[in-house]
Amino acid sequence: MEAQEPIKSFLYDVLLPKMEWLLWFVTFWGFVASWYQLAGWATLLIVAFYNLAVVSFLSAFSPYNSIDRYEPYFEPITMQEEREKESSFFLNILSPKIIGIAGAVVLFGTLCKLMFWTGYSTMLLAGTGWLLIIVVVMAFSQRMNMRAFTLAILGSSMLCVSSETLMRQLHRDDPKLVTLMVYQIQHPHDRAAAEAVRSHVNQKRIQR
Structure with a gap:
């Protein structure tokens, strides 16, 4: 008996992914504006990072979570099929929630550091730490999630820059x-x- 594909959700499959791409686009132009000292760069970054954090947080509560929902595993298709038969609570259920929540913490911590608000160190340390744990566990399982990897790099970079x-x-x-x-x-x-x-x-x- 073939497994039924999960029902598509407008919020999680259409709206949030499109918002995420749009907000990263706004973030890019916010950094460009800050580099050239253009008026309004701070507003662009505040709007982009705040809403990215909201999108990341909401993605953690998707009605169905799969580690390759947005990105496929970086491994041969035959290995993917074999792994899909395996049940891993941590990788398939818990990891997407941790990525969403920890990612939101990293994004808001990044915003706080860029705006020189207080409390960013704790947020960046906590969020980046959890994301790095997820990335390491996935690496040992021959899996990868680009969102977790990208946000871990962002958080680590913000921690390194004074x-x-x-x-x-x-x-x-x-x-x-x-x-x-x-x-x-x-x-x-x-x-x-x-x-x-x-x-x-x-x-x-x-x-x-």
Whole structure:
């Protein structure tokens, strides 16, 4: 008796995949705009990363989860057929949920680091750690999920890049702001330093 294919879902099979591609496109142009110091780059990145995190989180609750739902295994088709007969709760049921939730944490942590909001270190460490575990387990099982691999690389990269480096790149058109923000990082409990940054940012907005 042939196995019945799962019923297609508009949300999980049509809407979320299309939104994901569109939001990565917006993310790309957000980084391009930030590189050339174009107005509105921060808004583009906030919208893109926030909604990518939402899409990733929702994907974890798909009514049916399969490790190759969006990407096939990188192995011969004969091996795929043999593995599909095997029952693996971790790889076929639990992993997609971990990828979706951990991916959302990494994406929101990335947004927080780009915007220099607090709490990004914990989010990036937790999300990236779980994704790396999934990638390693899949590698031993001769399987691969490009979403998990890509988000693990993103999280690892954001952990390696210092906040000061990001500040100097994203705000290189305003050396005074960079100086104030670097001082704030070095003195996180100094309320006067935080207030100086807020005052400078508000003054820039008024001038615009």
